Amino acid sequence: MFQILSKQELAQGTVVANEIHAPRIAAKARPGQFIILRVNETGERIPLTMADTNPERGTITIIYQVVGKTTALLKTLQVGDHLMDVVGPLGRPTPIEKKGTVICVGGGTGVAVLHPITRGMKQAGNKVITIIGARTKDLLILEDKMRAVSDELYVCTDDGSYGHHGFVTDVLKEQLQKLGSEVKEAVCIGPVPMMKFCSQVTAEYGVPTLVSLNAIMVDGTGMCGCCRVNVGGETKFACVDGPEFDGHKVDFDNLMQRLTAYLPQEKEAYELFQRKCACEAQS
Ligand SMILES: Cc1cc2nc3c(=O)[nH]c(=O)nc-3n(C[C@H](O)[C@H](O)[C@H](O)COP(=O)(O)OP(=O)(O)OC[C@H]3O[C@@H](n4cnc5c(N)ncnc54)[C@H](O)[C@@H]3O)c2cc1C
Numbered sequence: 001m002f003q004i005l006s007k008q009e010l011a012q013g014t015v016v017a018n019e020i021h022a023p024r025i026a027a028k029a030r031p032g033q034f035i036i037l038r039v040n041e042t043g044e045r046i047p048l049t050m051a052d053t054n055p056e057r058g059t060i061t062i063i064y065q066v067v068g069k070t071t072a073l074l075k076t077l078q079v080g081d082h083l084m085d086v087v088g089p090l091g092r093p094t095p096i097e098k099k100g101t102v103i104c105v106g107g108g109t110g111v112a113v114l115h116p117i118t119r120g121m122k123q124a125g126n127k128v129i130t131i132i133g134a135r136t137k138d139l140l141i142l143e144d145k146m147r148a149v150s151d152e153l154y155v156c157t158d159d160g161s162y163g164h165h166g167f168v169t170d171v172l173k174e175q176l177q178k179l180g181s182e183v184k185e186a187v188c189i190g191p192v193p194m195m196k197f198c199s200q201v202t203a204e205y206g207v208p209t210l211v212s213l214n215a216i217m218v219d220g221t222g223m224c225g226c227c228r229v230n231v232g233g234e235t236k237f238a239c240v241d242g243p244e245f246d247g248h249k250v251d252f253d254n255l256m257q258r259l260t261a262y263l264p265q266e267k268e269a270y271e272l273f274q275r276k277c278a279c280e281a282q283s
């Protein structure tokens with residue numbers, strides 16, 4: 001169980017896609033849901049969205065960015081290795097229905113989270129306009145897969161190395177100006193500042209907007225309270241009430257502040273891990 005069946009490095013090796021054998025999770029998973037995994041017995045539990053599922057093969061695909069100790073440790077696993085445990089599917093699935101025209105906006109690794117939702121929106125009969133962005137061309141992921149599930153695809157890079165030179169919010173604004181009330185919903189997933197500014201743009205046009213909140217999680221089942229987020233003045237737990245919420249009601253500044261709560265410890269753990277790897281490589 002939980003054997004790694006494939007491994008692909010994306011975005012210059014900073015992002016990794018793994019197909020994992022997890023038939024019971026694959027059979028139940030719906031777009032927008034996530035898993036919590038542990039790499040080994042003493043490992044930290046980390047949440048990752050299922051970027052794809054294949055119930056026939058009994059597999060789920062995760063796509064993760066290497067940002068700290070656990071994602072770096074996960075990247076050391078090879079095809080044939082096993083994860084210690086995988087819990088899921090967790091969280092509420094994305095409410096997908098035929099609405100007309102929807103805009104899906106993804107930034108960075110958020111594009112991986114957005115992929116099954118975009119596909120679901122298309123399969124439900126919506127006209128799907130997708131906008132994806134990255135800092136630079138080499139860090140852009142899943143362009144072809146997103147094109148395949150969209151009616152129109154726009155690409156943005158912060159440095160202008162590919163597609164529109166600028167942020168996804170620029171193209172979002174252009175599309176909303178062009179299409180007006182034809183757009184029935186927006187789904188925006190990426191770094192917290194990106195979701196905040198996308199939500200501000202869609203609010204100007206009165207377009208209902210879903211965002212997926214990447215709060216720090218521990219149990220993922222509503223027991224520890226670690227993933228508290230403020231939505232419309234109420235406390236919600238991202239793991240069981242979300243991870244998707246109305247972007248016009250989310251207190252993004254509070255989320256950003258909570259995400260920095262353990263920065264010194266995260267930095268120390270990553271540095272220790274990197275030193276250990278360097279020592280092992282030398283011996
Ligand atoms: C529901 C959910 C789904 C997610 N899906 C994905 C996914 O599909 N792909 C993916 O790459 N990441 C995803 N994340 C984020 C992922 O869980 C974190 O990047 C991971 O836990 C970092 O662990 P680490 O030990 O490697 O780094 P840490 O040492 O924990 O953190 C290193 C750096 O990453 C930042 N960080 C830590 N936790 C998070 C977090 N939850 N979100 C954003 N930044 C964080 C820290 O501020 C720090 O700067 C998701 C998070 C949630 C809550």
Ligand code: FES
Nearest residue numbers: 220222224225239
């Ligand atoms: S992660 Fe513990 S309540 Fe959500």
